[in-house]
Amino acid sequence: MQGIFIRTLIAMLGLFLASIIVPGVSIAGTGTFILAAFFVGIVNAVVRPIAFVLTLPLTIITLGLFLLVLNAAMFGLVAALLDNFSVSGFWSAVFGAIILSITSTVASWYIGPDGKYEVFIVRRR
Numbered sequence: 001m002q003g004i005f006i007r008t009l010i011a012m013l014g015l016f017l018a019s020i021i022v023p024g025v026s027i028a029g030t031g032t033f034i035l036a037a038f039f040v041g042i043v044n045a046v047v048r049p050i051a052f053v054l055t056l057p058l059t060i061i062t063l064g065l066f067l068l069v070l071n072a073a074m075f076g077l078v079a080a081l082l083d084n085f086s087v088s089g090f091w092s093a094v095f096g097a098i099i100l101s102i103t104s105t106v107a108s109w110y111i112g113p114d115g116k117y118e119v120f121i122v123r124r125r
Helices: 002-021 030-054 056-061 066-081 090-110
Strands: 025-027 085-087
Touching (some): 025 030, 066 085, 085 090
């Protein structure tokens, strides 16, 4: 349960950074940030795997570049579900999804699967 809460906070941070950095992304209200972060998790867990399997031939042909379009579509889907979350166009969705992905990836380096902060120390002898 703690892991879900930590991942939601990380998604909220990524959405906040995307709304600041990307000109076409705007999110109004703290409640919208919380719902958007929750919906990002749900959409990435349920809808994205199905969309990935359906578009696998196109992803293979484009050598994986179509995954950027798929991530942008998931970002836009979450924006379509919420009233106070708007994405002005395709490129705004792409850059917003990239910022959200980078934030989640960097945070995942330090957060374990249980939602706990982990640091590994390697000692050479």
